[in-house]
Amino acid sequence: QVTLRESGPALVKPTQTLTLTCTFSGFSLSTSGMCVSWIRQPPGKALEWLARIDWDDDKYYSTSLKTRLTISKDTSKNQVVLTMTNMDPVDTATYYCARKALAAADSYDYWGQGTLVTVSS
Amino acid sequence: DIQMTQSPSSLSASVGDRVTITCRASQSISSYLNWYQQKPGKAPKLLIYAASSLQSGVPSRFSGSGSGTDFTLTISSLQPEDFATYYCQQSYSTSGFGQGTKLEIK
Numbered sequence: 252q253v254t255l256r257e258s259g260p261a262l263v264k265p266t267q268t269l270t271l272t273c274t275f276s277g278f279s280l281s282t283s284g285m286c287v288s289w290i291r292q293p294p295g296k297a298l299e300w301l302a303r304i305d306w307d308d309d310k311y312y313s314t315s316l317k318t319r320l321t322i323s324k325d326t327s328k329n330q331v332v333l334t335m336t337n338m339d340p341v342d343t344a345t346y347y348c349a350r351k352a353l354a355a356a357d358s359y360d361y362w363g364q365g366t367l368v369t370v371s372s
Numbered sequence: 373d374i375q376m377t378q379s380p381s382s383l384s385a386s387v388g389d390r391v392t393i394t395c396r397a398s399q400s401i402s403s404y405l406n407w408y409q410q411k412p413g414k415a416p417k418l419l420i421y422a423a424s425s426l427q428s429g430v431p432s433r434f435s436g437s438g439s440g441t442d443f444t445l446t447i448s449s450l451q452p453e454d455f456a457t458y459y460c461q462q463s464y465s466t467s468g469f470g471q472g473t474k475l476e477i478k
Contacts, residue, residue, distance in 0.1 A: 297461065298408075298416065298459055298469040311466045314373050347415055356422035357463030358406035362415035 253277035253289075255348050262338050262369050263338050269368060273331040273348030277361075280306055286351035287331045288359065289322065291300035291344040299344075301356070304331055340370045374398050374462050376385075378470035384478040389450045392475045395443045395460035404464035405447045407436055410472075411456045419458075420445060 255370060259271035273287060288303040302322040303311045312320050321334045331348060345365040352360035375398040382478035385391050395405065408416035418427045421436040423443055433448040447454055455477050460470040 290380050290469075297471045298410075300461075300467040300469060313466075326380065327461070330422070350414075352418070352421065355427075356404050356406060357467070358421035358427075358461065360406075360418050360427065361418075365415055366459075 253350060253361045255350060255361055257261075257346060257348050257363045257366040258348070259366055259368065261367060262371065264372050265339055265370060267338050269335045269338050269342070269344055269347075271333045271335075271366065272367075273333070273363060275331070275348075275350065276327050278294060278350065280304075280329070280331070282306055282326055284353050285371075286357075288349050288351065288357075289331075289333045290349055291342075291346045293341075293344040296344075301346075302333060302336075339368045342368070343370045344368060350353070374401060374465050374468055376460055376462055376468055376470040378458075378460055378473050380473060381471065381473040382476065384412050384476050385450055386478045387450050387452055391447045391450055391475065392461075393458055393475075395438075395444045395445070397441045397443075397462055397464075400440045401462045401464035403439050404434075404462055405438065405443045406461045406463060407434075407456075408459045408461065410457045412458065416459060452477075 255275045285306045289301040304322045319336045347365045348363045349359035350361040377396045405423045407420040410416040424436045457474045
């Protein structure tokens with residue numbers, strides 16, 4: 252059974268750095284072809300893809316946010332960590348982690364329930 | 373970056389209606405197009421991958437078509453549980469989502 256769960260602070264101040272952790276089970280990020288991504292959704296708005304880390308430690312970032320994002324993994328702990336620097340109120344959103352489906356056009360077949368992060372002083 | 377444009381942004385329909393949602397990519401993405409359904413307060417759910425392949429467990433009233441730049445999601449006969457927001461996602465170049473189509477009850 253595949254599960255993913257996001258964790259991190261619910262509230263951060265402007266200019267602070269956000270650190271989110273995705274803890275997963277039911278699969279291994281050391282399996283060839285496996286990937287985990289972060290996606291966010293501001294309240295009432297569309298989904299926005301942020302970053303991806305692959306089984307071989309390749310990393311990919313949103314063009315518009317790449318200077319602020321860092322993604323990493325701890326395979327032994329089954330965790331993926333996303334850091335976002337210089338947080339701003341416009342970064343208020345629900346942050347999701349999701350697993351890339353194998354042999355399915357890089358779609359996301361399993362998602363966490365999401366964690367709402369509010370940026371406010 | 374590849375831009376994804378969905379139309380319409382919102383749609384009102386009745387139970388039993390046939391509904392089509394369109395997604396257009398700013399450049400060719402072959403068949404690297406996926407569709408998701410999202411209900412309020414919930415994570416998105418994968419419906420269709422690779423433009424036309426039905427995800428396991430998804431009802432057959434959902435179908436997808438297209439390749440290159442133009443894609444469609446069709447719901448053949450709307451059911452009450454289908455009223456939700458639908459997103460397309462390109463996975464040809466990293467990834468990106470359309471702006472969503474909110475399907476409401478008429």
